[in-house]
Amino acid sequence: MRNVTKDNITDVFKSYMAADMPPRTRELLEGLVEHMHDFAREKNLTHEEWRQGIAFLEGCAAIETEDRHEFVLASDVLGLxxxxxxxxxxxxxxxxxxxxxxxxxxxxxxxxxxxxxxxxxxxxxxxxxxxxxxxxxxxxxxxxxxxxxxxxxxxxxxxxxxxxxxxxxxxxxxxxxxxxxxxxxxxxxxxxxxxxxxxxxxxxxxxxxxxxxxxxxxxxxxxxxxxxxxxxxxxxxxxxxxxxxxxxxxxxxxxxxxxxxxxxxxxxxxxxxxxxxxxxxxxxxxxx
Amino acid sequence: MRNVTKDNITDVFKSYMAADMPPRTRELLEGLVEHMHDFAREKNLTHEEWRQGIAFLEGCAAIETEDRHEFVLASDVLGLxxxxxxxxxxxxxxxxxxxxxxxxxxxxxxxxxxxxxxxxxxxxxxxxxxxxxxxxxxxxxxxxxxxxxxxxxxxxxxxxxxxxxxxxxxxxxxxxxxxxxxxxxxxxxxxxxxxxxxxxxxxxxxxxxxxxxxxxxxxxxxxxxxxxxxxxxxxxxxxxxxxxxxxxxxxxxxxxxxxxxxxxxxxxxxxxxxxxxxxxxxxxxxxx
Missing domain, CATH: 2.60.130.10 (Aromatic compound dioxygenase)
Incomplete structure (x- = not known):
């Protein structure tokens, strides 16, 4: 798998997982990464857009306190x-x-x-x-x-x-x-x-x-x-x-x-x- | 749209967006939320698993500094x-x-x-x-x-x-x-x-x-x-x-x-x- 490509990277990710890992953890991580990669491929996500996404998470991190749950709020307004x-x-x-x-x-x-x-x-x-x-x-x-x-x-x-x-x-x-x-x-x-x-x-x-x-x-x-x-x-x-x-x-x-x-x-x-x-x-x- | 259901919530999310918002922002947010909702539906994500996801983000937030970029690292090891x-x-x-x-x-x-x-x-x-x-x-x-x-x-x-x-x-x-x-x-x-x-x-x-x-x-x-x-x-x-x-x-x-x-x-x-x-x-x- 040394030649990682945009088309095989999702499979390479899966191939890195140990055979004996908990099945539900595997199922969730595989699903999460499939959707994340499909999203990036379908929308042709750019470096700048990726940076904006990281900046959003870092911005939530900067404001997060015991009384301010910005990640939960993000999940709330996105309907999750x-x-x-x-x-x-x-x-x-x-x-x-x-x-x-x-x-x-x-x-x-x-x-x-x-x-x-x-x-x-x-x-x-x-x-x-x-x-x-x-x-x-x-x-x-x-x-x-x-x-x-x-x-x-x-x-x-x-x-x-x-x-x-x-x-x-x-x-x-x-x-x-x-x-x-x-x-x-x-x-x-x-x-x-x-x-x-x-x-x-x-x-x-x-x-x-x-x-x-x-x-x-x-x-x-x-x-x-x-x-x-x-x-x-x-x-x-x-x-x-x-x-x-x-x-x-x-x-x-x-x-x-x-x-x-x-x-x-x-x-x-x-x-x-x-x-x-x-x-x-x-x-x-x-x-x- | 008062009766939000697990089957229409993705469309309700889209219906909340203003007609005049920037097209690329709309395209990215729609794609992100479609994949996020499909992931939850396909895997029948539980409250406890959702809480673990939030705890992961909050854990990254707690460790994030100018020299430790945990969100970038997450993106790196997930192949994004x-x-x-x-x-x-x-x-x-x-x-x-x-x-x-x-x-x-x-x-x-x-x-x-x-x-x-x-x-x-x-x-x-x-x-x-x-x-x-x-x-x-x-x-x-x-x-x-x-x-x-x-x-x-x-x-x-x-x-x-x-x-x-x-x-x-x-x-x-x-x-x-x-x-x-x-x-x-x-x-x-x-x-x-x-x-x-x-x-x-x-x-x-x-x-x-x-x-x-x-x-x-x-x-x-x-x-x-x-x-x-x-x-x-x-x-x-x-x-x-x-x-x-x-x-x-x-x-x-x-x-x-x-x-x-x-x-x-x-x-x-x-x-x-x-x-x-x-x-x-x-x-x-x-x-x-």
Missing amino acids: SSLVDMLHSDPASTSSSVLGPFHVSGAPPLAVGGDMKHDFGGPILLAEGVIRDTDGNPIPNAEIDIWQTAPNGLYASQDDDQDTFSFHGVMKVGADGRYAFTTAKPAEYTVPSDGPVGAILNACGRHPWRPSHLHYIVKAEGFRTLVTEVFPEDDPYLDQDTVFGVRDDLVMRYVEKRADEFPDGMALSGKVQERFLHVNFDVTLAQD | SSLVDMLHSDPASTSSSVLGPFHVSGAPPLAVGGDMKHDFGGPILLAEGVIRDTDGNPIPNAEIDIWQTAPNGLYASQDDDQDTFSFHGVMKVGADGRYAFTTAKPAEYTVPSDGPVGAILNACGRHPWRPSHLHYIVKAEGFRTLVTEVFPEDDPYLDQDTVFGVRDDLVMRYVEKRADEFPDGMALSGKVQERFLHVNFDVTLAQD
Whole structure:
């Protein structure tokens, strides 16, 4: 194989691999290099374009910190993160969607009917639903981990004016599988666009916006854990989520209601304004 | 496009691009994302494997410095750097090969017949040849920028015991197009293998060795600049260069000669040992 050519280099790469290497590692590296080489051959990639690609990776490296995950963001805006989600989403369950970088472990417990809005402004949103199995039966004792932005479009970890677990809570549901909480309506927001990934969005004439959403991780014994997010149908960015997170079955509808329709026993009852928003969104978990 | 699926996400990505973006940028990003998505779909890439990929990039980022170019090294050992070289190598000229990270600008002039070996040990190598056009005519006043490892396998920039321009020189040839210099025989060496790229080589059961070589950049007015390297035919790593740099026409032959065959007028004449190595390697440049 001393005479490496543009036509045999992919095979030469494969010939360098040991016979006894782990089969899945071989499969992934072979596939990765086949696609990388085909890309370069098909597009006749120039030295200058190759240098721009290296400069992109080095630019991501320069900005990467514990709080700024530019490589993950690149995967997100190129659709790879969502594609991996969809490849492993169980068709029998509610669709999964991107975890994103803002989940924090150890959020405080939130009782069924509890409140995450506290004294934040904006409309009250009452979100509720039932966690069900694929036959439609409620799953008792399921757990739902909830997080979202404040009305200013910032997550707690991005915002010095919020406590660590502001708009984060973990709810254990009862025998009826029902979750319910009051909160502030989440806001649409932009992904970080001041780095190399922002430059790519810019070059494509793309915006950095995500539609507003609630994040859920739903768990129950004997069921597959579901990482997902739900989106209001009237969000202006619903059709162009910059990280490709929207699925038909994750679109929900906020219904405006009057204060006298507010259910008893909710933590915020005493503070309900003239109008509030209500959404009913059931979640289906597939068996493990 | 609100319902993004694993089958339409590549088209959704394309639909996000502005109509007036630069056509070549569009072509490259579309090709990149098509291959990235096809790779994930074909291999059914899992979340854990995706995380390993992100960890690889973050690991490269953590080790990247001005002197350690881990992303370039990744491109090198995956064959991408050599493939880009070959795609743009002129078939009428001597083949190009990888520039590598050890070229330094501003090396001192080296006269035709000059010496780069100085007091380093090991066999003397006398390298010479003629720089020709594609009709075989010598190119007067061509310039050849030469660099290589010391006999210990280290380039000057890697080795505290060498001066900045040790084993680096730039030669202007005369009307006969002939270059000639004495040097120490270069040594085979390993690419850096203590980082994430080394872990990939390891996983593949691959070694990090490159065959020994001389680097040349050859320039002449009216001709395409050639970046290349030449390899001795008896090097143990010739058939398995870890960065895929070897081409048939870049393989040369060291011939062992006796001291009394050493040509007059070479800078090292007075120091020639009983035996020396001789190589004749002509270089062909294509017109610009």
